[in-house]
Amino acid sequence: MPMKKESKTLLAQAGDFLAEITALAQSPFTIMEVCGTHTVAIVKNALRELLPKTIRLISGPGCPVCVTDSSDIDRYLYLAAQPNIITATFGDMIRVPGTEKNLQVLRAEGADVRIVYSTQDALELARNNPDKEVVFLGIGFETTAPTVAVSIETASVEGLGNYSVLSMHKIVPPVLRLLAEDDDLVVDAFLDPGHVCSIIGIAPIEFMAQDYGKPGVVTGFEALDILEAIVMLLRQRAEGRSEIEIQYKRVVKVEGNPHAKRIVERVFEPVDASWRGIGLIPQSGLSIREEYSAFDAAKKFSLPVFNSKETPGCRCGDVLKGLIDPTQCPLFGRHCTPMKPVGPCMVSSEGACAAYHRYVQRSVD
Amino acid sequence: MCLAIPAKVVTMDGSLANVDMMGNERVISIVLVPEVQIGEYVLVHAGFAISIIDDESAKETEELLLEVANAYEEGE
Amino acid sequence: MERIMLAHGSGGRLSHELIRTLFQKHLGNPYLDQMNDATQLPGQGHIAVTTDSFVVSPLFFRGGDIGKLAVCGTVNDLAVSGAVPKFLTLALILEEGLPLGDLERIIKSVAETAAEAGVMIVCGDTKVVERGSVDKIFINTTGIGYITNRLVGPERIQPGDEILITGTIGDHGIAILSEREGLEFQTPVVSDCAPLNGLIDAFYIPGVKCMRDPTRGGVATTLNELAGQAGVSMLLDEKQFPLSPSVQGACEMLGLEPLYLANEGKALVIVAPENADEVLINMHAHPLGRHAARIGRVQEGKPGLVLIETPLGGTRIVSMLEGEHLPRIC
Numbered sequence: 001m002p003m004k005k006e007s008k009t010l011l012a013q014a015g016d017f018l019a020e021i022t023a024l025a026q027s028p029f030t031i032m033e034v035c036g037t038h039t040v041a042i043v044k045n046a047l048r049e050l051l052p053k054t055i056r057l058i059s060g061p062g063c064p065v066c067v068t069d070s071s072d073i074d075r076y077l078y079l080a081a082q083p084n085i086i087t088a089t090f091g092d093m094i095r096v097p098g099t100e101k102n103l104q105v106l107r108a109e110g111a112d113v114r115i116v117y118s119t120q121d122a123l124e125l126a127r128n129n130p131d132k133e134v135v136f137l138g139i140g141f142e143t144t145a146p147t148v149a150v151s152i153e154t155a156s157v158e159g160l161g162n163y164s165v166l167s168m169h170k171i172v173p174p175v176l177r178l179l180a181e182d183d184d185l186v187v188d189a190f191l192d193p194g195h196v197c198s199i200i201g202i203a204p205i206e207f208m209a210q211d212y213g214k215p216g217v218v219t220g221f222e223a224l225d226i227l228e229a230i231v232m233l234l235r236q237r238a239e240g241r242s243e244i245e246i247q248y249k250r251v252v253k254v255e256g257n258p259h260a261k262r263i264v265e266r267v268f269e270p271v272d273a274s275w276r277g278i279g280l281i282p283q284s285g286l287s288i289r290e291e292y293s294a295f296d297a298a299k300k301f302s303l304p305v306f307n308s309k310e311t312p313g314c315r316c317g318d319v320l321k322g323l324i325d326p327t328q329c330p331l332f333g334r335h336c337t338p339m340k341p342v343g344p345c346m347v348s349s350e351g352a353c354a355a356y357h358r359y360v361q362r363s364v365d
Numbered sequence: 366m367c368l369a370i371p372a373k374v375v376t377m378d379g380s381l382a383n384v385d386m387m388g389n390e391r392v393i394s395i396v397l398v399p400e401v402q403i404g405e406y407v408l409v410h411a412g413f414a415i416s417i418i419d420d421e422s423a424k425e426t427e428e429l430l431l432e433v434a435n436a437y438e439e440g441e
Numbered sequence: 442m443e444r445i446m447l448a449h450g451s452g453g454r455l456s457h458e459l460i461r462t463l464f465q466k467h468l469g470n471p472y473l474d475q476m477n478d479a480t481q482l483p484g485q486g487h488i489a490v491t492t493d494s495f496v497v498s499p500l501f502f503r504g505g506d507i508g509k510l511a512v513c514g515t516v517n518d519l520a521v522s523g524a525v526p527k528f529l530t531l532a533l534i535l536e537e538g539l540p541l542g543d544l545e546r547i548i549k550s551v552a553e554t555a556a557e558a559g560v561m562i563v564c565g566d567t568k569v570v571e572r573g574s575v576d577k578i579f580i581n582t583t584g585i586g587y588i589t590n591r592l593v594g595p596e597r598i599q600p601g602d603e604i605l606i607t608g609t610i611g612d613h614g615i616a617i618l619s620e621r622e623g624l625e626f627q628t629p630v631v632s633d634c635a636p637l638n639g640l641i642d643a644f645y646i647p648g649v650k651c652m653r654d655p656t657r658g659g660v661a662t663t664l665n666e667l668a669g670q671a672g673v674s675m676l677l678d679e680k681q682f683p684l685s686p687s688v689q690g691a692c693e694m695l696g697l698e699p700l701y702l703a704n705e706g707k708a709l710v711i712v713a714p715e716n717a718d719e720v721l722i723n724m725h726a727h728p729l730g731r732h733a734a735r736i737g738r739v740q741e742g743k744p745g746l747v748l749i750e751t752p753l754g755g756t757r758i759v760s761m762l763e764g765e766h767l768p769r770i771c
Binding site for chain 1: 696756757763765
Binding site for chain 2: 619625626627628629630685686687689690691693694696769770771
């Protein structure tokens, strides 16, 4: 995250937004930030402290690492431990715990695990190691899926037979629908994910405002972006509107990125997917289409089916749905810490629990 | 849920571009934004440009960066 | 190309040749040249001693190499303890097959850095192990320094003291990361690897209460350690941190935080408030201290708690680094 140098305009603009928020937030208003990067930006900038007490910000299910199901994790850990496999992964996955181990432990035991910044680097590993199988762990929402789709098409064009992807990709609109249909949900409005919408546009999430009366603002990731988006949501309430608006206009177009949408469509198809802490959500995952099955690690290698269970006592499901704050979980900070995470929200630095643990408070010291 | 940062397109070669991210250069893919031009700002996620940033805010970003860069001229 | 062979570590003729033609040639001085099982050193009173081992990949990086690092790391540990670094030992574990040219480049760098820091290499050891047993070269240095009248340590830290840093943060961490396989990018960032004893001599005045070099784990981890040892709280000011835009840009690209990146040529200095201005002026006058800044102050509060004020005026906790600081995309 940026540590921007002070400028008068930054403080002045923030002051203007905060004044308008205070004026408009006469009665309680609960906003869910869907995206984990928003969660981190909010806690890093300590925005809660600056907002009036009537505004409650709660964290949503938008961390792809966090919502990756334990069974999927155990499956890729099984694969990573096989001989002749190079596992290429974003750094995010290294510490994520499966039932028994994580990638870090496997690496210490001799597994070949490489951290990459891009699928391009994973392809390069495959080109440079023709006698090894390079498996890329496909984690991420709509923002990341196109980059993985491109790598699969590239491998196909180049005939790079030793590259494959284990797709655990998920998409956001179905989980939003699940939240909107939850009777326990206390959310009035949503900060919608800026980078996901830069790909999909706003059409796929407009049902939230139209069918469920939950307004949303597609938001950027600077502190000022978030404050402005809160102003926009409050204005919608004041004017009795329920719409999906875009605050992050410098990046997000109404129609999204058509090229990215097309390549995802070519390579992936929607499937039912299990979200850790939440459960099975219909048509919320992306699996690799039959035409590209040669690059689908799930088909290329014979992988056992894991039925991994969640840890008892873990309330990540409630945290992911915004029903409780991380600190209200009995395991938080005691039995569940970033070094020894129990539940999904603690495993990624973007997870709500990890963000709280790192920046906000510890229930136990 | 997805980190992405602005970068300026410096050179282009087919589906690849060399971009400048606050002084750091990296080759990224522009397959997802084929209409991009040299000199434009793009949003980079995991080594791919995923969106072209609108002109006005890109200029603002650049001005801000230059201001800060001047304070820490490299050179040991 | 000549390469290191197991025989270079045998203690026989090749070993002697290596010592004579490489180590003595570049590092020789009256103490090293004693060539005894133990070197006799001058000195009386109290001495300070520290030891550190160095493993780094790549061996050569922008702004330094493992040899420079092995001298700076140990010299800096002595210097921030208030000692005057005088002597270093140098122990090498070499992987069979290491190009002799690489070894010579590293030893020359050790010699240059030792000269810059005003320390002498007074004894050494070389072992060669089979290919695959180590990654090219591991170095251990032990440093000996004379205790001065500089009384520094965390026990002296009190609420009200100011916290200074001698320059920009995170440069070493980014310089190394930019050359890691799978992450490579071109960066103007240069490792800050440098011996700090000259800078400390230039800024030290009584009133400086504690100094630490924020290496692995970065500024965040070091300040957490200090706050814990001193039993105080600290409040930092995020917008005062000297940070080059390229380090900031690389951090945003890789999802890292500058506060957790390693530095190899920076000191955190805790100083009594009435002396802070003078120390800062002294720092600014030295080439290694041009970007020195006040970054916060010590306060009453929960012992060990480090807080940071954000540019918008909120505060959050700065915790220690937990595990590896890994690049991430989400």
